[in-house]
Amino acid sequence: MQVLSKKKLNKSFSKLLIKWGYANGRNKLPWQVGTENRLDPYKVWVSEIMLQQTRVSSVLPKFNEFIKRFPKVLDLADANYNEVLESWVGLGYYRRAKFLHTAAKIIVRKGRVKFPSSAKEWEALPGVGPSTAAAISSFVNLERVAIMDSNVYRVIARFYCLTDLGSESKNRKKALELALQLLPKDPEYMPFYSQYIMDLGALICTTKNPSCDLCPVSNGCDAKASNMIDKFPVRIQKKWKEKILDWNLLITENKILLERQLKDSLWHSLFVPATKESLISPQTSSEKLFIKRYRVNVSNCKLTINVWKEDLSSNNILLKKNQILVDVTNVRNAPLPKVLVKILQDLSLS
Secondary structure, three states, X not given: OOOXXXXXXXXXXXXXXXXXXXXXXOOOOHHHOEEOOEEOHHHHHHHHHHOOOOOHHHHHHHHHHHHHHOOOHHHHHHOOHHHHHHHHOOXXXXXXXXXXXXXXXXHEEOOEEOOOOOHHHHHOOOOOOHHHHHHHHHHHOOOOOOOOOHHXXXXXXXXOOOOOOOOHHHHHHHHHHHHHOOOOOXXXXXXXXXXXXXXXXXXXXXXXXXXXXXXXXXXXXXXXXXXXXXXXXXXXXXXXXXXXXXXXXEEEOOEEEEXXXXXXXXXXXXXXXXXXXXXXXXXXXXXXEEEEEXXXXXXXXXXXXXXXXXXXXXXXXXXXOOEEEEEHHHHHHOOOOHHHHHHXXXXXXX
16 A cells, blocks of 8 residues: 655545544444434533543443433423432533533523534533533534544544643643644534544554554554554653542441532532531441441542441431432442442442
8 A cells, every 4th residue: 555645644634534434433323313414412512521531331321311311401401400410320520410400501591592603612611621612513513623532632642743742731732733734624524523533542543552454544653654652642640639538337227328529529519428427416326347448549539548337326317408318229329429339339238
């Protein structure tokens, strides 16, 4: 096969990618359904929010459940926030649920639905960053804007051997400038191009063991030509915060006492073990026993979680508005952090 020059390949990059995508891309995702060759902005928007920091395989079942419960943006805007939060359980990063609910109310003004018509307008909604806005607008508005999620960034960084410019933000800004050069000229192709460049990163140009022989644009890839695929993208050391948590599991009649977290906490609006001191009425209990210590990474935090257990003697517990009692066998259906669900399962308490 003829090796194309970089300038010539750039002009055909989108054509090669789209041709590959028609045959090998992810073409049957539930949010890719629309009418008159236009995708449903509501479904695309919901899917893109769900896909932030979350794999497609994890999103698929939750997306279908969510759309079944809230078929239209009007349904989402009219829903109670707790309903939305319940539908989000299992996806993690729960601030997204709050942002989605708030944004739905913005889209629906006085009963009238008005979706944004550009990436700039999409980005003005809560929870929608530049890359998410670009993805949505390229899909539903046919706007010629470049996505820069982790998959696309990896493709661009390798294709151009993007060197470290000193910070993650500078690296991504440069990658975005380069990505703009590769967009198809015809806006009608933008939904396909955007989907397929994400697919290329997710399926072919993977973090480890990329399938370069199957890549439609490998002939122009600088990292492949210089045999330095594993050197790109340049990895910047993540800054971790260390935190120690003491969770005391207060149990009464096989139910665990939980308390909703504050909006600016690590687990936004989710429930974690309540403290005995937070109870309205004094409670007698069995001896407080240390059970196990867990070390987990959540977002940018390295957590050490010390777990204790204490059985409350009274079953007449007065609860505050932000407290609930959940049957330990039903924690999977409660709005809890994944780490708490896993701990309860590990301790055979669920």
